[in-house]
Structure formats: structure tokens, C-alpha cells
Amino acid sequence: MTDTLTIRNLHVSVGDTPILKGVDLELKRGETHALMGPNGCGKSTLGMALMGHPNYEVTAGEIVLNGTNVLEMRPDERARAGLFMAFQRPVAIPGVKLADFLRHATTNVRRPDRKEGEDLIPMREFRQELKSKMQQLKIDPEFARRYVNDGFSGGEMKRAEILQLAMLEPKFAILDETDSGLDADAVLLASQSIAEIGRKQIGLLIITHHDKLLEHNRPDYTHVMLGGRIVETGGIELAQELHARGYDRIRQTYPEAAADNSAMAKGEALPLGA
Amino acid sequence: MVASGVQTGFSQENFAAFLLERSEPNWLTDLRRDFWEEFQRRSMPTRAQEEWMRTDIRLLHLGQQEWPTTSVAQTELPSAALSTGVELAGQTVTLNGRTQSHALVARWREQGVIFGPLESIVQEHPELVRKYLLNRAVDPRYDKFSALHAACWGCGTILFVPRHVCIDAPFHTMSILSDGGVDLGHTLIVLEDGAEASVLVETASCQPHDKGFHCGATEIIQGAGSRLRFVGLQDWGSGVWHLAHQKAVLSKDASLQWTIGALGARLAKVNQHVELVGPGAECQVNGVMFTEGKQHLSYHTLQHHMAPSCRSDFLYKAALQDTSRTVWRGMIKVDQGAQKTDGYQRNDNLLLSAKARADAIPGLEIEADDVRCTHGSTTGRVDEEPIFYACCRGFTRKEAIRMIVTGFFQQVFDRITIDSVRDALGRSIARRVREYE
Structure with a gap:
């Protein structure tokens, strides 16, 4: 049976502000979905809600992974069940080496029943695997000794997220603007890396403004989000259209959602904006 | 417990009996008497004094401490944290202020190194001890507790390293208290010119919640160009009062790396004082504190x-x-003649509960005009964002917090050059971190 992640009628609020207003989406493992939409439409909120960020409250709807209710799971349980998000803004953990962080993370994700304090993957075995993955992704091995995202450039952070994706081998991955803040060469490298990791093994939900990532990771489906709803779903041609001509047609076709979106975009100045 | 009619506590009778029991050189007995008078004369510190403003010792009753310590029933002793798997140059172990064992590797004795229980070495080398003990570093008249210690110290450890003798293996000293025990141990380290040594000192109680009283002093006297790595790990039970005066005096080009681990005790009040008396001397202090329950350090x-x-x-x-x-109160004091001083002090605090409190009071007192002195402090809580980030990678909340706390200390761990010490501190802290409310 193919692994399936289903989102039904998802409503999410941040504080008292509703952001998502009924999102429906189904991903099968091996598929690539593009999630596009203007700023403030709720794309990142969907990622945060999928991973269970405490500030993103699900007020209605459901998220189901292979028949299991994801909403009842803690964030770490979701990770162990095979969900992954590459953060738009990865968080620094000073004093913790990326290699140590990843060794612990990889152990927990691969052995979902591991109890706290039980052994981690043997150091030597882990190092070998990490080294080969880093080679594959053309990442300097020295990187593993640096503290997690601490003093990383924007590009380094995104590369570290891709490395984590490669090590954790999730069933489903949300890539939240993994190409933003990168120069053309870095975008190309990131796109190729994701394509290599993702090919047929991961259900990808790619949040992006650009087309480069989608050139290398050709979406089977393109979803357009506006005002906290998915208003249109199509194939790659939809992504191409939006990239070439922007969101004017979408706004005109869905005036109510467009009005919602402008209201939400204004609210984005808040620290917890969508 | 007072079964035989003997009163406990730091009373005149007990002090007289204490002196009688010890057959010490006259100069030492005379000193003890002087300091005892000083102790009697001084009143207990109150919160009206700057140093004690934030530290309440009204529940400490010196008259109720079990002193003098009677012999201790055989009990299972805690194992050492710092010396595991380390080849040592020498070791002393005390229990309730009485030496249990001591050893010095013959090779170092042959080179003139003196190491062992202070109370017996003062008999063997009275002039050497007299030259340094409570004479160069710690001021016995600083407060009531320094005077009490100076009058009544019962055991201790001395390390004397002659000129240019460099000892590669560390010395280890362990002070243990059983429940209700009293320890007035003294540590005296003297490195002559060009000497090098490492000393690991740790304290522990037999059980995690044992009570007790420690009133100690540490004195470090370093000759020109000498190098010392000194580690003090305080890990008493959660019912122990810990009062300590610690001072190092560094001559020309001497260097000291001083690592402090403060984990135990009910209440600790420590004065750590480094005096750079010779040009070119340098001192690095690495302090690691972890507190829980109702501890006050x-x-x-x-x-x-x-x-x-x-x-x-x-x-x-x-x-x-x-x-x-x-409470951390730091002062950099620069005398008029101390040009080209490079002084730095920093205190960072991580609050793991809404009810914990850290006070940081840095200070500068500078009389020279060509110096670089900087200080700073931060106090904050663990952010939710890194916790969530780690949880998204499969860490449980508790694992995430433990990792973040360990990471917080990494900067100071990175400075500690003794592996066994770094490991022991890291392990102790990780073990203590619980759920973060």
C-alpha cells in the first residue's frame, strides 16, 4: 500500500487569527506537489501545523497519515512517523554540533520506539554514512563539526536542511522555500540534491516562489493557495503559468479569497504571521 | 545526637578539646587561638551587608553543627567523578574532616614533591607549611567563616611542587560528608618557579539529600612561570551548607586555569579571588553551575x-x-600600576523554570588608564523555537532541552583542557535536566 498523507478541511489559527480556512490535500509517497501562492496566503502555516508547532492551533479538520490521526501526535512522534519539514528559517542551537544533532535525530527517526537514554547509532557507522551523504551533496565535511545553524549563512542553513532530509529519509517532506535566499548556483545544487534524495522515495510538498526547484523536481500537482484555502489545483502547467504571469488571474477568479489574503498579508507584520 | 553528654557545636569547650587532641607546633596553636578569638568577636553576616544581601543564612546555626566530629560509622562512600580512568600522581580522601587514605607516586616524591594530608605534613615540614598557610592568600580575618576555618580546620591537602618540576599526571582530592557531617578542609597548593601540575578537587555526600556543613579554604600560590590547572567540583548533598574562601596568587608569567563546577549544596557562598601580582601572569576561570530544588549558590x-x-x-x-x-557578583579591580591589563568577565544564566532566579552583578574598579576590561552577562529562558526545531527532527521535548542546555555549557566546556573533567561535568548536568516547564 502506498503511504498517504491526507489533509481534510484543515482550519488553523495563530492566536485569535484564523489563517487556514479549510485546506484539503492528499499526498502519496513518490508524488511531488508544488504549493504556490502570494505572500501571507498560509503556505508556511500549513507546514507548521503539519509538524505540530504549539502556536499553530488546529481548530477544525484533520491530518491523517496512513489512517493514523497525526493531530494527536507530538512533533517528535510526527518526525518518527515519517514527516519532515525543511524550515524556511532554520533555528540555531549553539554549542551542539550538527553531527551530534543528526546522530541523535537519525537514531530516533529510524528507531521510533527508542527510549530516552538508549544507545545511539554507533559513532563509526554514523560517521561513514554522514560523510558519504555529505559527499553526495557536495557539502564540506567540516560542516558537521559546526554548531547547528549557528552563524550559518542563509545558503548554509538551507544546505544543512537538505542534508537532514537526506539523513532522515522521511515518507513526506515539506520544503518551505528551501530555494529562497540562495544564488543561482546554489539553487541549482539544491534542486539537484532534492531530486536525487526525493526521487520516488518521498512525497514532496514544495513551497516555492521560483521555478528552478520545480524544473528539477517536476510537480505532479500544483496547488494554489489564496486567503488560507487551496483555490486551484492543476499540473505543472499551472506552476508555469503562475511563474510567467503571477497571481492576477487567480485573484480575479477568486475575489473573496483574494480579499482575505490581503487582510492576512497585512497581519504578516506580526511576529507569528503566516 | 548527644548521647554521652558531649555538646556539639563551635563552642569554647569544644575548641579547647580540639586543641588538646592535636599535638601541633606551638605557632599553629597560637594562630588557631588568635583566629578563634576573631571568630568569637565577629557576628554572623546579615543581609545588610552587600555580600550577603541576596543570601540568607538565618537558618544556619553554628551551635548545632556536629563538631568536633566523632568517628564515623563505616559507610558506603560515593565514587569519584573526576578521576575515573585517570592515572593519578597522588590522591587524598577525607570523610567528615578526617583523612581516610592518601598516596603519592614515588617518582614525584623523589623529585621533592610534597603531597598529602595537611595535618600530618605540618608535623613533617612545619616551616614550609608555616610560610604559606593562611599567610599569603586567604585572609582569615575576612569574615566570621574565614576565621572559623582558620581556627578549626581539621584536615586538608597540601601540594608543594619544587622549582621546574613538571608533573604530567593530575592529583586528586576527594572530600566526603556523611549525613550531618562537618568538614573544615583546607587545600594548599604551592608551585615554585617553573613548576607545572594539575589538581582535581571534588566534594560529595554519601546520599543526594544528606545534610552537613562545610567551611573551607583553598589557597593557591604560584611562583614565576609556573602553570597550574585546578579543578574544583562541589557536589555536596542538597542539605549541606557550603562556605568557602578561595584565593590564588600568581607571580610573574604564572598561568592558572581554574575550573569550578558548582552542582551541590543547599546553600553555597563562595569567595573566589585571583591576585595577579607579577607582570605577565594570566588566569582563566571556567565556572559551570547547575542548580535545582531550592538550592542557592x-x-x-x-x-x-x-x-x-x-x-x-x-x-x-x-x-x-x-x-x-x-548570585554571581564579579569584580575586576585594576591597580594604578597595572597598565596593559586585559580583563574579562562574563556570566550567562539559563532559566529552566519560571520560578528560578539568577542575579548577575558585574563590576569594574579601574585605576590604570591603559587597560582593556570588558564584562557582560545574560539571563534568559530556553526558547521554544529550538525545542520545536529539534522535536521536528525526532527529539523528545526532554531530549531537546537536555541538548540545548548541554549546548549552552559547550562554550565553557570547550575551554576546559582536561577530558575527564569535561566529561564528568557534561554527564552530571545532562543527568540533572528534567522536563522544562
Whole structure:
């Protein structure tokens, strides 16, 4: 049976502000979905809600992974069940080496029943695997000794997220603007890396403004989000259209959602904006 | 317990009996008497005094401490944290202020190194001890507790390293208290010119919640160009009062790396004082504090630059759980002649509970005009964002917090050059971190 992640009628609020207003989406493992939409439409909120960020409250709807209710799971349980998000803004953990962080993370994700304090993957075995993955992704091995995202450039952070994706081998991955803040060469490298990791093994939900990532990771489906709803779903041609001509047609076709979106975009100045 | 009619506590009768029991050189007995008078004369510190403003010792009753310590029933002793798997140059172990065992590797004895229980070495080398003991470093008249210690210290450890003798293996000293025990141990370290040594000192109680009373002193006297790595790990039970005066005096080009681990005790009040008396001397202090329950740890540091071109670099990091509290009061004092001083002090605190409290009071007192002195402190809580980030990678919340706390201390761990010490501190802290409310 193919692994399936289903989102039904998802409503999410941040504080008292509703952001998502009924999102429906189904991903099968091996598929690539593009999630596009203007700023403030709720794309990142969907990622945060999928991973269970405490500030993103699900007020209605459901998220189901292979028949299991994801909403009842803690964030770490979701990770162990095979969900992954590459953060738009990865968080620094000073004093913790990326290699140590990843060794612990990889152990927990691969052995979902591991109890706290039980052994981690043997150091030597882990190092070998990490080294080969880093080679594959053309990442300097020295990187593993640096503290997690601490003093990383924007590009380094995104590369570290891709490395984590490669090590954790999730069933489903949300890539939240993994190409933003990168120069053309870095975008190309990131796109190729994701394509290599993702090919047929991961259900990808790619949040992006650009087309480069989608050139290398050709979406089977393109979803357009506006005002906290998915208003249109199509194939790659939809992504191409939006990239070439922007969101004017979408706004005109869905005036109510467009009005919602402008209201939400204004609210984005808040620290917890969508 | 007072079964035989013998009164406990620091009373005149007990002090007289204590002196009688010890057949010490007259000069020492005379000193003890002087300091006892000083102790009698001084009143208990009150919160009206700057140093004690944040530290409440009204529940400490010196008259109720079990002193003099009677012989101790055979009990299972805690194992050492710092010396595991380390080849040692020498070791002393005390229990309730009485020496249990001591050893010195013959090779170092043959080179003139003196190491062992202070109370017996004062008999063997009275003039040497007299020259340094409570004479060069710690001021017995500083407060009531320094005077009490100076009058009544019962056991201790001395390390004397002659000129240019470099000892590669560390010395280890362990002081243990059983429930209700009293320890007035003294540590005296003298490195002559060009000597090198490492000393690991740790304290422990037999059980985690044991009560007790420690009133100690540590004195470090370093000759020109000498190098010392000194580690003090305080891990008493959660019912122990810990009062300590610690002072190092550094001559020309001497270097000291001083690592402090403060984990135990009900209440700790420590004065740590480094005096840079010779040009070019340098001192690095690495302080690691972790508190929980109702613990109160108060550290008062003074880095006193008396000579030019010296460096001092103090970094204290504390993580606080439950309703515990830390006070760190640091002072860099630069004398008029101490030009080209490079002084640094920093205290970072991580609050692991809404009810924990950390006070950081840095200070500068500079009389020279060509110096670089910087200080700083931060106090904050663990952010939710890194916790969530780690949870998204499969860490449980508790694992995430433990990792973040360990990471918080990494900067200070990175400075510690003794592996066994770094590991022991890291393990102790990781073990203590609980759920973060």
C-alpha cells in the first residue's frame, strides 16, 4: 500500500487569527506537489501545523497519515512517523554540533520506539554514512563539526536542511522555500540534491516562489493557495503559468479569497504571521 | 545526637578539646587561638551587608553543627567523578574532616614533591607549611567563616611542587560528608618557579539529600612561570551548607586555569579571588553551575590586577531549575600600576523554570588608564523555537532541552583542557535536566 498523507478541511489559527480556512490535500509517497501562492496566503502555516508547532492551533479538520490521526501526535512522534519539514528559517542551537544533532535525530527517526537514554547509532557507522551523504551533496565535511545553524549563512542553513532530509529519509517532506535566499548556483545544487534524495522515495510538498526547484523536481500537482484555502489545483502547467504571469488571474477568479489574503498579508507584520 | 553528654557545636569547650587532641607546633596553636578569638568577636553576616544581601543564612546555626566530629560509622562512600580512568600522581580522601587514605607516586616524591594530608605534613615540614598557610592568600580575618576555618580546620591537602618540576599526571582530592557531617578542609597548593601540575578537587555526600556543613579554604600560590590547572567540583548533598574562601596568587608569567563546577549544596557562598601580582601572569576561570530544588549558590569573584600586562578571563555559566537561585557578583579591580591589563568577565544564566532566579552583578574598579576590561552577562529562558526545531527532527521535548542546555555549557566546556573533567561535568548536568516547564 502506498503511504498517504491526507489533509481534510484543515482550519488553523495563530492566536485569535484564523489563517487556514479549510485546506484539503492528499499526498502519496513518490508524488511531488508544488504549493504556490502570494505572500501571507498560509503556505508556511500549513507546514507548521503539519509538524505540530504549539502556536499553530488546529481548530477544525484533520491530518491523517496512513489512517493514523497525526493531530494527536507530538512533533517528535510526527518526525518518527515519517514527516519532515525543511524550515524556511532554520533555528540555531549553539554549542551542539550538527553531527551530534543528526546522530541523535537519525537514531530516533529510524528507531521510533527508542527510549530516552538508549544507545545511539554507533559513532563509526554514523560517521561513514554522514560523510558519504555529505559527499553526495557536495557539502564540506567540516560542516558537521559546526554548531547547528549557528552563524550559518542563509545558503548554509538551507544546505544543512537538505542534508537532514537526506539523513532522515522521511515518507513526506515539506520544503518551505528551501530555494529562497540562495544564488543561482546554489539553487541549482539544491534542486539537484532534492531530486536525487526525493526521487520516488518521498512525497514532496514544495513551497516555492521560483521555478528552478520545480524544473528539477517536476510537480505532479500544483496547488494554489489564496486567503488560507487551496483555490486551484492543476499540473505543472499551472506552476508555469503562475511563474510567467503571477497571481492576477487567480485573484480575479477568486475575489473573496483574494480579499482575505490581503487582510492576512497585512497581519504578516506580526511576529507569528503566516 | 548527644548521647554521652558531649555538646556539639563551635563552642569554647569544644575548641579547647580540639586543641588538646592535636599535638601541633606551638605557632599553629597560637594562630588557631588568635583566629578563634576573631571568630568569637565577629557576628554572623546579615543581609545588610552587600555580600550577603541576596543570601540568607538565618537558618544556619553554628551551635548545632556536629563538631568536633566523632568517628564515623563505616559507610558506603560515593565514587569519584573526576578521576575515573585517570592515572593519578597522588590522591587524598577525607570523610567528615578526617583523612581516610592518601598516596603519592614515588617518582614525584623523589623529585621533592610534597603531597598529602595537611595535618600530618605540618608535623613533617612545619616551616614550609608555616610560610604559606593562611599567610599569603586567604585572609582569615575576612569574615566570621574565614576565621572559623582558620581556627578549626581539621584536615586538608597540601601540594608543594619544587622549582621546574613538571608533573604530567593530575592529583586528586576527594572530600566526603556523611549525613550531618562537618568538614573544615583546607587545600594548599604551592608551585615554585617553573613548576607545572594539575589538581582535581571534588566534594560529595554519601546520599543526594544528606545534610552537613562545610567551611573551607583553598589557597593557591604560584611562583614565576609556573602553570597550574585546578579543578574544583562541589557536589555536596542538597542539605549541606557550603562556605568557602578561595584565593590564588600568581607571580610573574604564572598561568592558572581554574575550573569550578558548582552542582551541590543547599546553600553555597563562595569567595573566589585571583591576585595577579607579577607582570605577565594570566588566569582563566571556567565556572559551570547547575542548580535545582531550592538550592542557592552565591559566587563572589574578584580578579585583582596588581601588576602590568596580566590577563584574566572569567566565564561563569549557570542553568537553574525549579525554584533555585544563583548570585554571581564579579569584580575586576585594576591597580594604578597595572597598565596593559586585559580583563574579562562574563556570566550567562539559563532559566529552566519560571520560578528560578539568577542575579548577575558585574563590576569594574579601574585605576590604570591603559587597560582593556570588558564584562557582560545574560539571563534568559530556553526558547521554544529550538525545542520545536529539534522535536521536528525526532527529539523528545526532554531530549531537546537536555541538548540545548548541554549546548549552552559547550562554550565553557570547550575551554576546559582536561577530558575527564569535561566529561564528568557534561554527564552530571545532562543527568540533572528534567522536563522544562
